[in-house]
Amino acid sequence: MSFKTLIASAAIGLALIGNAVAAPPDWFPKESKKPFEEIVVGFANLGPSLNGYAAAYFKAFNEYAAELGVKPIMTDAALDPARQADQVRDLIAQQVDVMIVWPVNGKAIVPAARQVAQAGIPLIISNSMIDESGMEAMTSYTGPDDYAEAQEAGKIMAAALNGKGNIVLLNGTPGYRMAQLRYDGFMEVISKYPDIKVLDSQPADMSQAKGQTLMENFITRFGKQIDGVYSVDSGVGFGALTAARAAIQEGTLEAGKIKFVDATMYGFVWDLIKTGEYYGSVYQSPEEDARLALRSALKLAAGEKLKQFEYLETPGVTKANVDTISRPNF
C-alpha cells in the first residue's frame, strides 16, 4: 500500500466516521431540501401533565430525538390554549423548518395554525385533531384513528358474542369529533350483525364515575338481558365493570356473562384482560404515536409528501394476544 492510498483510505475512513455521527435514518428521503442534521423541528405541546399517555409520549419523543441526533425546540403550554398560541408564534419567529402541534384545544389553535401556514411552515397536528375549520392550515395529522379503533372494538365485540346478543353503549362527550368517530366506527361493524341488538346508548363523557352510574341504571332496567358493554375508553369501561361487580355480588347478574369491550386500553384494563374479567380493548401506543410524529415531521421538512392522515397502528387486544402487547403505563 503506497503512502498515497494510505492517506486516501484514512480520509475516506474519517469521512465515514464523520458521516456516521449524523447519518440520516434509512427512511429519510435521499433528496432532501435540507441536510438531515440542519433540520429544526419545533414542537408546541400541551404539556406532559395531561395524563399518563402524554407523559409516556413526551418521554418517547425526547428519547427518539436523541437517538436520531436531532434537537427539536420544545415548548410546554401547561394546558393553557392562549399560551400555546403564543408559543406557536415564538416557533414561527425562530423560522423552524417544520412544526408539530399537539393542540390543547382543537378550536382555539385554529388562528395560530393559520399563521403557521401563512409563514410557509409545514404543520403536523399530533394525536388530537384540529377543528375542521382549521384543517386547511394543517399539512398532516399523525396519531390514532378513532374510527378504526372503534371498528376494531366492534369486531372484538361481535366475536365475543358469536354474532348474537344484547349490548349497551357508553359513549364519549356529545359534540366531540372523537366521541362521534368512536361511536360510528363501532356501529358500522355491529350493524352487519342483525342478531346483535343495541338496548340503549348513553353519553358517559370520559368519566369513570359516570360510566359506573349509567351502568347501574342499565342493570336496573335490563338486568340479565345485557350480554355486552361497549365503552368509549378503559376509564368508562372500568366504571361499568365496577357496577357489574356489585350486581354480581348481590346476585342480580351472573359472573362472567357480560363481555366488556372498549376502544382505548389503559394499563389496569390490560391486567383485567389477562385475568379474563374484561373481554377486550384496542391498543394505542404513546411511544409509537411520538415516533410517528417526529418521523413524519422530518420527512415533511425534507420535502417529502405525506398523506393528510398518517395513522398509528392500533391492534385489538383480547386474552389470546394480551401477552404480546406491552402493558400501557397509563
Added chain:
Amino acid sequence: MSLATDRLQPSATSFDGLKTFIRSNSVWLLALALAVFFSLQSAFFLTPFNISNVLTQCVFVGLLAIGMTPVVISGNIDLSVGAVVGLTACIVVALQPYGLGVAVLAALAAGVLVGLVNGLIVEKMGISSFIVTLAMMSGIRGLTFLAIGDISLSSTDDRLNAFAMLAIGPISIVVVLFAGLAAVVGFVLRFTPHGRNTFAIGGNRSAAVDAGIAVSRHVIANFALCGLMAAICGIAMAANLGAAAPSFGRDYELLAITAVVLGGTRLQGGKGGVTGTLGAVLALAILRNGLNLLRVSPFYIPVIVGVVLIIALVLDRQVNGQAMRHGE
C-alpha cells in the same frame, strides 16, 4: 394626601433625581437588560415578527395586572380575575347568536357585576378580600363549567377574530387597545381624586376614614374596574383564539399578581402604580419569549421566572427598603 406622591415631587439634587428614577423604574431597567441580553443571544429576538409577538404576549396578563393594580394599592387583592376571564370568554362566544354587540356588552357587564359583588361583600361585611375573591374564583369557575360543560365553543361571528388580527404595522390592534387602557387607568390613579384616595386608603385606612374619604365607594369602584379589565381580557382571549372554554384564564390571577408585585406595588397597599406594573408585564413576557428562543427546556422556564421574581424583590428591598420604612 402626600402618602403616595413621593415619586411626583421634584428632587432636590440631580443625584437624588437619578436615585428616584432608578427606584421607580427599576423594573423597566430589568426589561431593558433582558431585551439586550436576548438580542445578543438570539438573532430572532429583534425581528419585527418577534417584537410583535412579545407585545401581543403582554396583553392578556397585562390587562389583568393593570386592573389589579388599583385594587392592591387600596389594600386588597382579587383572586377571581382568572375565573372571570373564563366566564366572559364563554359569554362573548355563547351569546353571539343574539348579535356581537349584545355578546360583548353582556360579557363586560358580567365582569363589572362580579367586581361589584366582590367589593360590596368586602366592604359591607368586612370580610378579607383574599377570602371573598377566593370563594368567587371557585364559584364562578364552577358555574361556567355547569353552564357550558367541559367543552369548547367556536366563535361563529368572524368579526371578533378578524378584529383581533388587525394590526398597525407589526403592532396588533389588541396591543394598542391595551396601551390605551393602561394609560387611562394610570391617569386615573395619578391625577384624579379617586386615584389619590386609593393611595390614601391603602396607606392608612383609618386615617383615610378620619379624613372623611368615602372609603367603601373607592374600594368598590376599584373592584368593579378590576372586573371590567378581566372581562376585556376574556373578550380579547376569545377573539384572539376564535374560541372559548370554561378553563380559559386558569391560574392567570397568579400571573397578574406576580406582575403587580414585580412592578413595585406593595401587597399591603398604599404604594405602587401602573407604570411599574406595565414594565413588569413586559419584563416577564420578554423573559418567557427569550427563554423559548434560546431553546431552554420548558420545565426550567417557570423555575427561572420564579427565581427572577425573588431576586428582583430582594434587590428592590435593598434599594427601596429604607425609603419604604421612612415612608411608613
